[in-house]
Amino acid sequence: MSLKVEQLAIGYRSGKKSTVIAENLNFTIKCGELTAIVGANGIGKSTLLRTLGRIQPALNGSILLDEKPVSENTVRELSRKIGVVLTEPLSSRNITVTELIALGRQPYTNWIGSLSAVDLGRVREVITLMGLEPLKNKKCFELSDGQLQKALIGRALAQDTDLLLLDEPTTHLDLYHKAQILKTLQGVAHNSNKIIVFTTHELDLAIQLCDRMLILGPEGYYFGEPCELISQKNFETLFPSDLVRFDAKTGTFKIQ
Numbered sequence: 001m002s003l004k005v006e007q008l009a010i011g012y013r014s015g016k017k018s019t020v021i022a023e024n025l026n027f028t029i030k031c032g033e034l035t036a037i038v039g040a041n042g043i044g045k046s047t048l049l050r051t052l053g054r055i056q057p058a059l060n061g062s063i064l065l066d067e068k069p070v071s072e073n074t075v076r077e078l079s080r081k082i083g084v085v086l087t088e089p090l091s092s093r094n095i096t097v098t099e100l101i102a103l104g105r106q107p108y109t110n111w112i113g114s115l116s117a118v119d120l121g122r123v124r125e126v127i128t129l130m131g132l133e134p135l136k137n138k139k140c141f142e143l144s145d146g147q148l149q150k151a152l153i154g155r156a157l158a159q160d161t162d163l164l165l166l167d168e169p170t171t172h173l174d175l176y177h178k179a180q181i182l183k184t185l186q187g188v189a190h191n192s193n194k195i196i197v198f199t200t201h202e203l204d205l206a207i208q209l210c211d212r213m214l215i216l217g218p219e220g221y222y223f224g225e226p227c228e229l230i231s232q233k234n235f236e237t238l239f240p241s242d243l244v245r246f247d248a249k250t251g252t253f254k255i256q
């Protein structure tokens with residue numbers, strides 16, 4: 001299993017006009033790898049993530065999952081292959097954490113949506129994995145933003161897809177829980193052989209925990225292992241150097 005991007009152009013179409021956000025993207029992510037997409041505000045991280053998940057169309061090029069163009073899958077096929085966690089608010093919060101996570105099993109349930117023993121087992125597994133046991137019977141409206149974020153990631157993990165795409169999954173979390181979530185995602189990628197891709201502004205954590213990183217910059221993009229990107233000085237391209245500078249020794253940005 002792999003996620004292969006060939007000559008991909010991402011952006012927006014409005015009538016006959018198209019706005020290209022990034023183009024000529026080429027990279028391959030293998031199963032068992034955790035990958036972060038990083039870059040400055042407005043550079044195109046979410047646009048790329050949504051394009052990879054077929055939530056918005058590519059302007060050009062192709063996205064292949066296990067050598068098959070994602071565009072050739074039906075919606076139901078895609079729901080078993082790609083799980084997506086976006087930053088949009090939940091439409092209804094009047095359900096329990098367990099019910100929310102169980103929604104992730106929808107691609108596998110029958111037409112009346114009843115959960116099998118396998119579905120229920122997976123829901124229980126995810127509740128334990130995400131540390132949601134104490135919250136499992138709480139209604140979603142009773143949760144803090146960080147707790148809800150964990151439950152939403154739980155829903156996507158219950159979906160059990162080969163590819164999991166998450167847009168800023170650690171935004172509302174404190175440092176401890178940011179590290180905990182990213183460690184959990186790393187564990188899922190490594191132990192269950194999944195491809196997990198997420199956008200983030202947490203450069204330090206991503207450098208420490210990811211197998212690959214994709215840096216989107218104003219002049220182009222860089223893709224590789226964090227240590228390669230550090231030694232090639234690619235992190236220096238992320239921001240103008242008047243205020244912050246990347247320190248290759250510690251792998252962190254320092255304020256000038």
Ligand SMILES: Nc1ncnc2c1ncn2[C@@H]1O[C@H](COP(=O)(O)OP(=O)(O)OP(=O)(O)O)[C@@H](O)[C@H]1O
Pocket residue numbers: 012021039040041042043044045046047048199
């Ligand atoms: N629906 C849309 N129509 C047209 N342009 C859009 C749309 N959504 C985003 N853009 C533009 O696309 C560019 C990339 O936006 P995107 O949200 O992908 O950036 P990002 O890197 O995720 O930013 P951030 O770190 O601030 O979340 C921005 O210039 C934005 O204004």
